[in-house]
Amino acid sequence: MVYLLIAFGVLILIEGLIIYKLIMKNNKRLFSQPINAEKIINKENDLSGKYLELISRFSFSVEEIYMEMKEISGKVENIISESEEQTASMISISEVIENIYNNVEINLAGSQTSSEISKKTHEEIYKKIMQLQDNIDELSRVRSLLDNISNLIADLETKTLNAESLISRINNISQQTNLLAINASIEASRAGEYGKGFSVIAVEIRSLAAETNEVSNVISEIIKELRSSFVNTKKELIDVLDKIEEQTISIDKTIVSFKNIENISKELYNKTSDISFNSQKIVEQIYNLKEFINSTTLSVEEVTKSIVDVNQSVLLETKSVDNLNSSISKFEEVNFEFLQLVKDYYPDNRIIIATMPYEPFIIYDIEKNIVSGIDIDMINEIYSEAGYQVEYKIVPWETSINMAKKGLVDILPTIEINEEREEFLDFSINYRNESRYNFYTSKENNISIGNIDDLSGKRVGVLTGYKYYAEFDQNTSFDRNYSFKEEIMFQKLLKGQIDVVILNSYSGNYLFNKLNLVDRVKEEKYKYAHPDTSESRIGFVKAKNNKHLLDLFNKRFKELEKDGTIKKITEKYLT
Template sequence: MFNFNLKSKNKKYNTKDPLSYDKNISKDKGSIYNEKENNRLTLLTSNQEKIVTKIDKKIGETDSVTETLISITENISNYVGVQMLSIKKVMNELNNYSAVAEEVFSSTENSKQISEKTMNIAKKGNIAVKDSINSMKEIEKSMYDSKEIVGDLGNKCSKINDLITIIKEISNSTNLLSLNASIEAARAGESGRGFSVVAQEIKKLSQRSIESINYISETIEEINKSLYKTTNSIDTTMEKVKEGANTSNVTLGVFNDIITSVETSTNVVEEINEATNNQIKHLENVLSSTDEMNSNSEKLMFVNELASLNVQYTKTSLKSLSEVFNTLQTVNKELLGELTISSKEENSITLNTALCNIINNLDPAISYDFFNGLLLKNINSSLLLINSYGEISPGIAKSWYVEGDNLTWVFNLRKGCKFHNGNEITSEDVKYSLERILDPKIDSPNSWVLDSVYGSKEFKEGISKEVKGIKILDRYRVSIKLYYEYSGFLLNLGLDFCSIINKKEMLKGNIVGCGSYKVKNNSNSECTLEAFKEHFNGEPYINKVNIKYNSKDPYSNFSKSNLDFILIDSKEGFEKIKKDESVLINLKDIMATYYLSFNMNSNSISSKNKNIRKAISLGIDKNKIITNLLGGLGVEAIGPFPPSMIKDPSLKGFSHNKAKAKELLKQNDYFNSNNTLSILVREDDSSNLFNKITEYILEDLKDIGIKYSIVKVSPNKYLDIKNIEKCDIAISRWFADSGDPDNFLEPLFNIKNVSNISRYNNPLINEKLSLAKKTINPKKRYTMYKEIQKIIVNDIPWVPLYHPKVGLAYKKNILGFKISPLGSFAFEDVLKNKL
């Protein structure tokens, strides 16, 4: 047994009986110990028992995670080994390719030289063809001259024919005269004999002349025939010369084309040469990088082996820790067994708080309000959980992994994990719960979170009776296949609406969850949560949580010690609480946005005219709301995204400018119209933050000349899309369910979702949201969401008002409140160290 002293106001406990006072003291008091000390010891022992149980659960969980980590490191080692082989193959291929590139470079050099020779020959040919064309032209000219000479010769032959005709006529005349002379000589007798001889000679001469003339005529005729043939030959030669000239011109064109082609080819070869040269340099760089990659892979293999070794050390340490813990557990039981406490008032370990909202919807598939989520987080559990740091941690699934296709996730359930009614959670409950979110009969506003699951589309459209991507492998294993690789999927599974509920009870109409607390009663005035002792993370420290609804002044009640903790969301509450010295205040920037929403489906001027929406945006004084209503518990919003999710310094919004707002309204002829905007308002206490924000906005709208009417509905019907669609303007808020940008924008701006209360429908936004969701590269994805936000801000379906801070005030005797970036907290982490 350990020796220890518990000191309280100088009272000493006996080590043999730690709960009994020293005999002298007990005589003075007249009792072993007072009730206050007894209750305090009851609280401490209860806390200690639960802490020990939780440590045991966490050690088991860590051991499971370590086994998964060992498996992952082995897979990494295998993948690195495969990668190293692939890198070596790549290096070999690159070396071969480099050799080929060098051959190509050499060939292009030879091709370049051949092109240069071809160019020289083509240029010489070009000159020769030009000379040939010039010669052809000279021949053509000579032929024209020859044709003219032959023509002249023909003309002269014609003139000779004329002379021959004349000579023939003279010969005929001479022959006739000779005949007449012969006749006259005959008459003259002997005296005319000599004259007769002359006449005969003349006749003979005439006959010979005629014969010569005939011969000359025949010769001239032959000359004419030769001249005709010569002319035809010259004409044919001239045609051939023309054809030769045309052919030479064509040949010249071909040579010019050859020269142009060779020049182009030379340029291309030079470009190829340069590109090949650059390629060789790049290949050398790639080879160097690949070699470096190979070296890094070897280092990675070594580091992975070290990691594997350290994981094994971790596993060994966990075994040692588990052994030490078992010893601690045994000693703790013995220690607690030695303590004798007169009465255990465990039911007194209670937390009291108050909310302005009534929470009457406990169905995780349908709920999407922040305060509903705050309650659901504590009464339900999902396959995975989102912890206080906004990160994924084990839930009903103790471990999970993705298969080789990077699309199929396998989840290993905790054996013996129970629902509030004591039934064990099985794979069948998981499949049923997830399919219920996608069931068209349920028409869940949260079905978008599982749109990436294979088969979800067919199931939602009623084509398939089940979601094919969700498969039961065995009683404790479920696989979920996706359409595409989606980095936000695991975060989606950790959301409240993906809570796992008991199938058998749900079919009877009863919602039975498996969270750390179960609902004892829930009315319009209050809700009582009771600790679930068999929760997989261990029994919560606090036995009961009492929540008052619609408290008119929760801050005064807090000061009067009626409450243990409370959320602060206004300046008034902050001012009251911070004066109380017995209170601790935890402030946290959270991923949320309050906004004014335009109904883009209405027939109002605000839906049809962007400039009117811009004027309203300029007319609202956001800083006045933050300063006067919140007391600084908020940051002015420029776009939908909280800065902690997507930060874009270049984004320009619409800062308050009343003069510019009025000018825009005037330019768009608003003041000459009878346009009245209907504004949806909650019909509850004016002290409600939403109503106060609405009052400020109405003042600003009136100040710039906007005419409006009020439509009041009860708070529980305010988010009903049917009521929202009847009005032109509604004021709402959106709290991130996870830190994923897609998770934030998809419900708000995809027209398929009822949470898109503006009914904003931009096909470009829908397309970009789909692309961004499927993008794995985080930097590229971040840039895409910045672009999407800019388009939305430019379209003005909203007036983003502010991003809130959550203030949590609690008494100093309370430990363990951890607010996540999502503004939620788990009651199971909270404990009291004093009553």
């Protein structure tokens, strides 16, 4: 946009040179050929008017450009600040990533070690399970042997019982034999000599029966001891078998636990293997991220340098606009000289009015080059009816004042009387009191204006050349930001370049509705309304001796006010 403005300014300079040559050429013809004077004057006036219009448009555009440049510069400075913070953050992130990278590498080594340990643990547990399984198999084998022994003991116990039975029978036989031997001895003694041989046999039989009985008793005792030993052995075998059963169950449970541990260790091994694998990937990704962040940091630093260069360029372009604006001011002076040459040749019924937009009183449609508004309609009503041709020059405030001082215009509308202006202007009656002032702030800012003290430290948008009320004009606790147009003030407000806008209630309410600001701007509670009102008058240039225009205005205004025309004009724009 800056380059377009510079190109526009250069175009104005070129057009100025062309107009200068044309006017100088026409001036020679003007003084050498009086017959064509009016035609030449009109042509020069048109050319000068177009040139003045270009200069004025440029002057109005400069303020918008300054506003945009200020916003660009502010945003660039914010970007620079953010870029510096981003660079610092990236460096910090890089350091954090470096620490993470180192920690992940350590974790990778740890996970690999854990994986190896988990693998070894799983293998050891598996071996222990196999050993326990072998122990169970051995216990089962021993138990089987003990079961066989127990069966053998049971068989021996049965056989000893049988042996006891036989011993008992032998004892019975021995006792019976002993009785028979006794009886035989008795019978042998009765037989005398004849029984002596049989008596000897009977004694031997008794002796044999006694020995048999004695042996039977010994054998019976041995069998009893064997039986007792068998019973004790059997009990002990039962205890051993029970303990073997308990041990087998316990080992089975142990095996189940070990199998669970084996599964867990296997799962742990798988997990640690996955962790190790993923950690390796993370290490690679973090390394790539670290490289990317380092690259991004370098890019951010380069971008920051570029942004700084852009900001310097913006500042240089702003200076270029200042220089160009200064050159345009010089061409404005040249144009004033052109107007001085032809002003005395204007027809008597032509009225030139210099003013700047002041909505809703003076509205300028730059696209259609049409001027309207409350004061414009009023002036047209007064002077057009009287046969005057009214021509408007839409120029910055200072330009209109300079034109009035040089006698290049007839009227300055919508102006307040003061001693300085009375030196070059005669003033009409007061035709409007602008006693009420409204204050506007952006809804995005947490600002509330309840009284004039709340303006302290704020940036307040004001109109160039405009006088407000004494308490406001004499207050030095806030900064004033000057603008040629009210719309520019609201744009600055929305862009955050100012904090508060002050406008008279007519202009404020009109623009508030026209620009549809209800969702973005709020009208503050603080409003100034005082009997010590600000007046609006028409200024008539003394150098042009326009007393007749002054008298006509005063007379016709009172008539139009009386018949309701002024009210209708006002309601046309304010309702």
